[in-house]
Each structure stands twice: as C-alpha cells, then as structure tokens.
Amino acid sequence: MLRLSRFLPSTSRRVCDLKEVLWSGSLTFEHALSTSAANYDENASARKFASYTVFKGKAALSISPILPVFSKLESGASRVNRNGSVMLTFFPAVGQRKYDYAKKQLFALSPTEVGSLISLGPAESCEFFHDPSMKSSNEGQVKKTLSITPLGSDNGYFLNISVMNNGQKTNERMSVPITKAEFAVMRTALSFALPHIMGWDQALTSHPQSPSSAPASRPRVERPNPDSEWDR
C-alpha cells in the first residue's frame, strides 16, 4: 500500500509501547513535538507541552492545547493574530498495547468547535468538517470529518475521525470510545483551555504599571470613561 510505505520506513522506532507509556504516566511524541516546536517560533526553548491521552483497543486519542499567536500593533500593544486551537491526534493500534504514531490523523478544534464539544448533552452528537484546501483549486480533494456520538445511557461518547482523500482514493477511519470520566476530563480541560486559545487570559492580565497613580480619594469622574460604550 502506498500510504503505508510512505510512513513506515522512518517510523519503526516511534511505535510506542503502552506499558512504558503507562508507567511513565504520560505519553510524548518527541519527534512530533520537536518538529512542530521548530516550526513554531524562535522561542521554542521556553515552550511546554502537555496532553491528555486515552488508549483504547483499536486506536488512541491525544488532546493538547495550542496557543494563539499575537501580533504587535503600531501602538506597541498586541492583539491575537491567529486563534489557538485544541489539537486532537488519533493514532491506530498496531498490536497489543502498541500504537503507530506515524499513522496519526490530526483534527484541530476551533474555539467554536470547542464550545460545541463542551456543551454537548448526554444524548447529543455533533460533527465537524475540515477541508485543508478550502478556498483553493483543490477544495474538496481531501475531507476530514470528526463526529462525536453518544455511547448510550449517559456512558460517554465515540470520537470518530474519517479522512477521505479523493486523489489517493483512500478513506482512513479511526474510532475511540471515551468513557464518561474521560469525557469529564476533556470537558474540564477544554473549558479551561478555551479562554486561553482565544488569548483572553492575556488580554485580562494587568500590567504592573497599570494602577493609576492618582490617589484614591480623588475621583476621576471629570474625565470621560475611556472604555465607554458611548465613544465612537
């Protein structure tokens, strides 16, 4: 198979043993991380990576947050230039408690998709579609679908990814059952991450110099409220 031959040669050492992973209490994809860290920015050395990973019979799912990117404005302030996301990484089992990370499929949840996931009722499902070539001539060639469907009886959800490649005539599917407890971890971690991937935590961080030096006994009402909704 073409697809396999493309990925397997360089990845045999990256097949990870679940026993080792469970012992250390945390899975890391060192190759992936260092690559993406290099892509990221020059300050990779200060970066920290964290994820939440569940290993199931046929596949595993790892979830990790990605920071937004700020840009400097001419005023010296900065603003969110690109929202962060929550990256879902699916990778298949290739033996008992062995997973092949090289066959991974990625799905990056936008803030609104995160909102959809954390507000999902016990019997509800949702589905997201991504197209890497959106708005280009290749639009529709590759189609990613993430669907979340209830396991039934308030018992968790199935997370299913499907990647259809019309050019390569392939359709990859992976499915990971998530227990109610695991989904509670995801919901809590995603709710925590949401304001951060939108940069709200940074917008809400005050700076040491910000308290005005005017004594509190002098009310500042003579000046119009600078953040007023009435200024246009």
Next chain:
Amino acid sequence: MLRLSRFLPSTSRRVCDLKEVLWSGSLTFEHALSTSAANYDENASARKFASYTVFKGKAALSISPILPVFSKLESGASRVNRNGSVMLTFFPAVGQRKYDYAKKQLFALSPTEVGSLISLGPAESCEFFHDPSMKSSNEGQVKKTLSITPLGSDNGYFLNISVMNNGQKTNERMSVPITKAEFAVMRTALSFALPHIMGWDQALTSHPQSPSSAPASRPRVERPNPDSEWDR
C-alpha cells in the same frame, strides 16, 4: 441618509472582507484598538487585545474583555476604582461577507449583566437598558437596549441591539443569531472574564513576600486573627 453620510466617508478602508478574516482566524479592528489603547493609559504598549467574533448574514458580533482600573490607596495598596466590562460590538453586513466596522454599535456589559447572561436558561430571555446621559440633563435622549431571546428548542439565542436617538430621530437595530456552540464559547469566556473584570484575580494574587517568616512549628494563636469578622 444622514446617518450613512456621517460614517461612510472615513471608513471605506475599514470595510473588512470576511474571507481574509476567516483565513487569519481572528478579526481585529486596528483603528479602533489603537485609538482606545491611546485613551487608556500610558502603558498601552504592554496591552494585549483579544476577542471572540461571529459573522452572520446581516451583522457580526465581537466580544472582548476590558480590564478594571485600580487606584493607589494612601497605604500603598490599591483597589478597584472602576470595574472592567465585557464589550459587545455589533457591526452590519454591507455586502456578501463584507462588514462595515464604522457603523458599529457598542454595549458594555457590567459584572451583573455578565452574571445575567451566563445564568440564562435555554428558554429564558433578558434585556438591558443603557442611557449614556444618565443623571444629566440629556437623560433619555439616547437609549440603548440589548435583548437576548432564545432561538427555540435549545438552539441558541438572538442578540439584538437597538439604539434609539430621540434628537437625531434615528433607531438603529442589529440582530445576530448565536448558535448553541457559540453561546457556549461566550458563556465560558464570560465566566472566565467575570472575576477578572472585577479585579478578583489581582486581589487573590499573593505577593512573593507574603508567607510569614515565623516557623510553622510556632502557632500564631497569641495574635488575634487579623482578617477576623470580629474586629470592627
């Protein structure tokens, strides 16, 4: 139309193209931001701006948090002098996927209004009234109303703004439908922002020197509890 002529001349370059916005993953209103940053304080250069924006057929809505302002007390400590808020910015569509930010209408949610929004039940609605000239001779001349009404069947809400100007005989209205997923983002971001716009995050930040140097083995019961509710 008078209203149009007031805003259009200077704003043609600020009509933003949705395609561009969606590609960059985040909308920014540079002109607006740099202006308001200049108003704010001298430390604008350290400021960071973030928002959550949804684009719909007839209008868009952008939500962003605004920090509280602290004032120094004579003791050297500081306290909240003016609460922050969550600013809602509505701006109309002026073509397919084109929006005119110059025709924006602002509505600044107070902490209690944020509390109202985040505790809204699926079938409930709420309405807020703001008057920029409250307690002045112009009271009642301009009236802003924000109403939030359910879309039905636990499917999200309509956010409607109306700005009635008795002097100019105008009544601007914009309405943005918010899906359940988008409202979950708003609820999560606003719940996160609420303690921050009230300054509680800063009041709850301990300072490096705060641990007392008394060894833990020596209980400090001889001194009355300084934060006691019994001192008056």
Next chain:
Amino acid sequence: MLRLSRFLPSTSRRVCDLKEVLWSGSLTFEHALSTSAANYDENASARKFASYTVFKGKAALSISPILPVFSKLESGASRVNRNGSVMLTFFPAVGQRKYDYAKKQLFALSPTEVGSLISLGPAESCEFFHDPSMKSSNEGQVKKTLSITPLGSDNGYFLNISVMNNGQKTNERMSVPITKAEFAVMRTALSFALPHIMGWDQALTSHPQSPSSAPASRPRVERPNPDSEWDR
C-alpha cells in the same frame, strides 16, 4: 442608643452616597481597607483589593476575597497556616441611596461555607452560625447567623444577617435581596475564589527550576515515583 453612639461620631464622613458610587462603578471602603491592610502584614503596599457590592433599599452587601496566610517550613517550603475566606459586609441604608458603612456587620465564609453557597439549588436554603468566643468563657455571648433563603420561582435569594449580643441585649438584623443575575456573579466569583482562599493556586504553581534536567529520552523509571501513594 449605646451602639449607635459608639459608631456614629467618627463615621459621619464615611456615609457614602450611592450616586457617587454608581458613577465610579466600584465601592471602596478606604478607611476599612487601610486599617485591615495595616493589620495584615508588612507588604500591604503591594496588596490589591476588589469586591462585589449590591445596593438595595434597606441595606447593601459587599463581598470580597481574603487571601490565605502561608508559613515557612523548616525545609524552606511553605504551607497554608490559615485559610483565606470570603468576607460578606452588610451595611444599612440611612437615607435614600445613602449607606452607613460604620454600622457594618461582617461574616467571613470559610471554604466549606463557600461550598455550601455555590452548590445551593434554586429552592434550597442554608444557614451558618458563628460565635466569636467559641471555646472561650464567653462562648454564646454573641451569635452571628447568616441565612440564605430563596426568593421563590428561581428568582434569587435573600441574604440575611443577624447579630445577637446577649451582653448588650441587642439583635441587629439586615437583609439584602439578591437577584438571580447577582447570585450568578457571586457564584462565579466564589467558585473562582475558592481554590485561591485554600492556597491551591499557589500549591499548583510550578517554579521555573522545576523541570528535571534529565533528557526526556532517558525514562526515570529506575527511581521509585516520589509522589507515590505507596510510600509511607
């Protein structure tokens, strides 16, 4: 009245005008703050104060968080020596939109009392009793009671304080109706404050040096897990 004479002389200047307070968007009790800051510790100058205050017809209620106190251990680490709290301050109206802060009554919520308040169902009520002389010979002389009772129809709560002083034969009562929206602010702010008043935010803050310098490729399984539940 004895009680009044005790408080009124020095407090005429502290009767605050609601109009002024509403304009500035935040109430502060400068005298109270600077006094308590002085009691607190030497680093008062770095402290920041924030509150959430609601003004009603007969009384006002202000809520503000109080930090825990840490003590140094012999190892150089530190631990919570006294939990923080959330202070409720009730003060009566003494005219239209005028309040007398000198007649205030305080009630400091412990972490568990905060837990009780934030988990209160729409039709539930709760009641807390405090005795400043607990475990002393004066036990029972003064008794504070805070009760929270539903307003009915999922419309908020009454917060009632009663301070009974057997020695002075007085029984002060104040009652403040809290809307559903205001209670949502309280619930959100108290949920945010809870981990902080217990010091969990500080216990969960990592220190710059904490990442081990061992390269990630060398698993550290040869050493027993130091945080293991199996060590005794």
Next chain:
Amino acid sequence: MLRLSRFLPSTSRRVCDLKEVLWSGSLTFEHALSTSAANYDENASARKFASYTVFKGKAALSISPILPVFSKLESGASRVNRNGSVMLTFFPAVGQRKYDYAKKQLFALSPTEVGSLISLGPAESCEFFHDPSMKSSNEGQVKKTLSITPLGSDNGYFLNISVMNNGQKTNERMSVPITKAEFAVMRTALSFALPHIMGWDQALTSHPQSPSSAPASRPRVERPNPDSEWDR
C-alpha cells in the same frame, strides 16, 4: 498487633489535636511534608503546600494537589513526563477530636479518576482499584480500593478506603462522610486542579517573547500555518 507496633512508636508526637487544628484554620502534616519535599526535587524551598481537610467522628480526610513533572526535550522545550495527581489522605480518629496521622492511608487520583469524581451524579457511585505492585511479581499482594457512594437524598457521599494486604493478612478500612457542601468544595478544587495536574496551565502560558514582531498590518498568510492539522 504488628501493624500498630510498626507505626505507633515514632508517631506519638504526631497525634494531632483537632482543637488546635480548628483554631489555626488549617491542618498541616509537617513531618510528612518535609519528607516528601525532600524526595521531590532540589527546589523544595520554593514549594507551597495546601490541602482541604475534613474531620469526622471515625476518621479524617485530607486532599491536596500534586504537580506534574516536566522533562526537558532536546529542543530546549519541555513536556509533561509524569502527570500530577490529587492525593487523598485518610487517617483515623484515636480519641475525641484526636487523629493519628501515622496510620494514614494514601490514594492518589489520576486525571481520569478526578474526572470520574467531578462528574459524579447525586445518586451515582464509583470505585477505583490501585495495586502498588502492578506488572511486578508481587501483583495482587496489596490492593487498595477507593469507593464513593451517595449518602442519599442529594446529601453528599461516603468516601471509603480499603487496603487489603494479603501478605500481612490485614485489611484496613476507613470511611469519611462528606456533606454536599464539602463535596462542592472538593468538586470545585478538583476541577480547578485538573488542568494543572496535567500541565495544561503551563502549556497554555505564553512567553514574553512570543508575539511576532511582524506588524499587524502585514498578514502572514504567505507562510503555511505552522500549527496546522494538515502538516504531517
């Protein structure tokens, strides 16, 4: 009894008096803390400890968060090498308001176990099993069980620990009733702790240098999105 003789000799001084504990508002286990701090890392001096402790008739339960451990990657970045946990410490009453901390039993909740606890419905129960010798020749010799069962009528839960030692033919059991208010504290503190014990707070902390220096007016669309789900 063998078990008693093993623990009592060195621990008489560590029997703590509840009165003292309640007065100081916070329980600390100094010996335990300094020992575990020494195990931890070299930076123990900067560490802070916090817990939430409830004292009941037959036993007490203390809950405290434990940080994850990060490891440096070759790139200079770091990643979670071992997840943190939330440690439950049970210790029995040995007299009226006296507890023997030396007879403590520990149970460290993993992120998923924390997820199970915080998503527990009012009438639901859950049970966790830990084996210190998992995957070794002694597997099954010692078995720890934590079960959480409802008290009934939405009134809280029983937290029961059982430690069965087949070699020593012992089976220790302790049970602590937790009120609804106390469980709300646990749920709030654990929800707060969860992203921290997984290291997400650190992964979501931006670094001062991270805003790109490119002016905001120059969109960076020419470069492929580095965090894209489309890169493999």
